[in-house]
Amino acid sequence: MPSFYAFFRELFQTFLVDFLKLAEPDYIPHLILEQIRYPVLDLTGWTDDERAALGAVADIPATDGTSVTILIHTEPAPLDPIATARLLARPFFHLEAAYSQPVLLTTVYLHGGRPGINLESAAIRRVFEMELVRILYTTFGLSESRAEHYLERPEPLAWALAALMRPTQRSRAEHRKACLERILGAGLPARETRLLVTCVEEWMELRAEDRAEHLTLAARDRNPAEVFP
Numbered sequence: 001m002p003s004f005y006a007f008f009r010e011l012f013q014t015f016l017v018d019f020l021k022l023a024e025p026d027y028i029p030h031l032i033l034e035q036i037r038y039p040v041l042d043l044t045g046w047t048d049d050e051r052a053a054l055g056a057v058a059d060i061p062a063t064d065g066t067s068v069t070i071l072i073h074t075e076p077a078p079l080d081p082i083a084t085a086r087l088l089a090r091p092f093f094h095l096e097a098a099y100s101q102p103v104l105l106t107t108v109y110l111h112g113g114r115p116g117i118n119l120e121s122a123a124i125r126r127v128f129e130m131e132l133v134r135i136l137y138t139t140f141g142l143s144e145s146r147a148e149h150y151l152e153r154p155e156p157l158a159w160a161l162a163a164l165m166r167p168t169q170r171s172r173a174e175h176r177k178a179c180l181e182r183i184l185g186a187g188l189p190a191r192e193t194r195l196l197v198t199c200v201e202e203w204m205e206l207r208a209e210d211r212a213e214h215l216t217l218a219a220r221d222r223n224p225a226e227v228f229p
Contacts, residue, residue: 004074005055007199008055010056010195011056012055013038015157015192016056019157021155022140022153023140024106027068031060032060041095053073054073055073056072057091058070068101068102070103071092072106072108073088074108074109075110076111081122092105105137107138107139109139110142111142113143114141116141117138119139120139121134121136122137143166144165146165146166146168147166147168148169151175151178151182156192160179160195160196160199161199163179172204183197183200
């Protein structure tokens with residue numbers, strides 16, 4: 001099993017178009033999605049921890065002849081403002097300097113934070129406690145988002161992320177089953193299916209009672225979810 005950061009980097013890079021439709025839909029008409037590039041970054045001088053935590057990075061041409069750098073960072077939970085600024089400053093400045101183009105930055109929180117898509121800002125350059133540079137970025141808080149909305153969407157990535165959200169119409173075990181059934185029934189390539197199923201299986205938190213109900217459902221219905229006990 002890849003590390004937390006490595007897994008979500010691969011997941012969001014693989015389903016980048018899906019992610020943009022979910023988190024940055026206003027940009028979609030302006031981007032040439034058929035020409036997405038995944039640059040090889042020179043991370044000389046970065047620490048091992050900084051390299052490991054780097055999110056999914058892509059370069060996308062725009063319809064006006066320019067390009068945009070996409071950076072999707074993932075954290076288990078929100079950090080305090082100082083830690084957030086420190087975390088985002090290095091990749092933001094590195095990418096902006098390397099490609100001399102705007103950086104569209106999104107931070108995904110598995111737990112906590114405001115639910116859904118929100119615009120945030122962070123001061124990433126100060127002198128004598130005075131702000132010199134403040135950046136805008138999007139946050140995507142998963143845990144308190146409404147799960148059913150995302151499970152009903154057409155994007156496969158949404159079905160996996162829905163498992164990390166709060167169901168209101170099913171128990172958590174029933175919701176887990178519904179997410180897996182949607183993924184396994186979509187006829188996606190094996191690698192894409194594996195990533196989505198792993199997202200559900202590894203990162204959806206189940207309490208003891210949820211696990212017991214899941215086993216009962218699997219035994220009763222012989223549903224596809226029992227392949228992943």
